[in-house]
Amino acid sequence: MSRILVVNSGSSSFKYQLLDAESERVLASGLVERIGETSADPEATGVATHTVTAAGLGVAADGAAHTVADVTSEIRRVIPDHTAGFQVMLDAFAAHGPSLEDDPPVAVGHRVVHGGARFFAPTLITSLVEINIDELSVLAPLHNPANLAGIRAAKTAFPDVPHVAVFDTAFHQTLAPAAYTYAIDAELAEAHRIRRYGFHGTSHKFVSEAAAAFLGRPLAELRQIVFHLGNGASVTAVAGGRSVETSMGLTPLEGLVMGTRSGDLDPAVLLHLARRADLSIAELDDLLNKRSGLKGLAGVGDMRDIRAGVAAGDAAATLAWDVYIHRLRAYAGAYLAQLGGADVVVFTAGVGENVPEVRAEALATLGFAGVEIDPERNAARRRGIRVISTDASPVTVLVVPTNEELEIARQALQVARG
Template sequence: MTPVLVINSGSSSFKYQLLDMDTESTLASGLVERIGASTGSGTGLGIARHTVHAAALAAPDGPAPTVVDATRTRELPIPDHTAGFQVMLDAFASDGPSLEDHAPVAVGHRVVHGGARFFEPTVITPLVEINIDELSVLAPLHNPANLAGIVAAKQAFPGVPHVAVFDTAFHQTLPPAAYTYAIDREVAASHRVRRYGFHGTSHKFVSEAAAVFVGRPLDELRQIVFHLGNGASVTAIDGGRSVDTSMGFTPLEGLVMGTRSGDIDPAALFHLARRAGMSIDQLDDLLNKRSGLLGLAGSNDLRDVLAGIDRGDEHARLAFDVYIHRLRAYAGAYLAQLGGADVISFTAGVGENAPLVRAATLQTLGFAGVEIDPERNAERGRGIRIISTDSSSVTVLVVPTDEELEIARQTLSVART
């Protein structure tokens, strides 16, 4: 057994998953949230959830476990990430699997922003920590939280390598024409303004899984991957290399998302600043937290938007139409950039579970050889599945993403060298 622990740390929470990389199965997973929370009395209560996957722990020749998943939820004070990691260790000790018997050989950390410095999984040294901290200027909501998780995890697991896997790394193959903004080059260089792209771990996992599924070498395929969740992005992938992606300097650019606007004329912000008196912070809040589906339809959940359409809500209908219009625009742009596509994949919460979105996005792409099979598209399933017709010249897939597994794979590849 080769256990690897994966950590995804936020400012007030962190998710974790222990995987056996011999079988690429999950042994246990958990969530520690409301770190540093404070009540009116000044006593903070965090919440910890720990799930054990008993089936994964059964001996190969032993009896089948009677419980597949066992979940325990606890509420207790969690003042900081270090305390949060102690809660996680306590959960392993009380609920299993025992870390004495399943001690991780490495710990992988999701880090959102690697700038132009990090283009591959990297063993975390003090210098790497300094670089992650310096890059916080590009991701102030994410990198400091990622670093807090790293510091706490290194205290909890001091004897194993810790590896940073960067969301931006997969997009370091973007050509200059794709990552360069047409602004004064000295200003851009001085302040590191360029397209970085995000969701790279998911795009990498999905594109490689799709290549295996269709039975063709990755380096021969032209792929478009739609990662559609509350955050959403699309990437053009040529021969396994990201050549264009919708998110840019920040995760705000590109598609319409749950609460984010995606593409917008920058002059609209000048107008709102001058005419509405909105500050930089107010504009930031508007575009990141009060726009997208929420701003148009009153909910950031696509299921609510679709329910609103069924009720005849015109705002919901417009929100959906704007959402699809943007998806089609990027699909067409990336078909042009790639000179056509061999595989188009949908992943993440919306991409995997919203047949209407998939059908509407590709409805106008018959000219590119895309044909969707309505029955296949409507079917529910857990694994990778084809939703295009047998005669379609482009294979269209639904590919469940697994960013934790991808982080574990990359972590192990570095830890073993």
């Protein structure tokens, strides 16, 4: 069995999945969090959960078939850094399986948020690549250092295995200069690498390819608008499998209204707040990333709470909902223009997959473009890829569950096999 370990590392936690490269089945997954916390309170120390994923049916002692349940374990201990966290992960594999000693991974795939303009494909991680990821931290100070910490810890744990970086920005390296260039002083922009990079690229790539496969249509022939709607949210226009426009920019702050992020904003708002409210750069950063979006408008950043507020007649929640939907429609219209129409519209991620009201309202004004939602299909609670447009709709509307870990595993295997 060829196994791929996928790692998504944050500043104080990391998630992992072990997948079978042939069947693409998840064998085990886990989360190590509260890394670096040293409180004497056992509830505040590091915690790691490890789930061994069952498959198919088991056979009981009496010979009867029964469903095999996933097995989850949890430990709590002080985890001072990512290297210690990886040892906790290895201990969990040794204790609960699958064994990595008997059958080590053929590659480790790492999510890296920012690849700048340098990385446009999955990349074997060398010392030079590590230096580049570190240097690109100026563009993603909250993410790249944490991604790099995970890479170095994983290389210590698996020194003889190829490690592959898969960059969130890579899918958007196909943007044309007209799409990625900001209209500011050209020399200043070049000196400080200011341009649109786009994010959620791994998800947009996976989802757009999955949509084409599901429909049985050549990816190269499709014009798709893909909405990745979670706490972070972005939309991408995909033509022939290539990103041609995307809502996030230099950072993941631009674009749609998000859980705690503002999305599009007149830059002069920041100048005004600096002058009139005496806000510092750090305070403005905190405002736009942590105290804006749905949370800034309604006090809550979770779409479930917004919907509950709307149902209860709460004015702030209703305004937040209206602003959220208004922005979705604005981008849908703009991307229809950029693509010259659309063949497929796709919704994915937590909100996109699970909130039918968002899907219905986002597309409610696009009948002129051939978009017809089937209310019953849209409201149905089903898993997997599904069509939510009418049979007569010229534009097919899909819900496609994203799977960034699987996409990272595929790309890591591709690099490992040369």
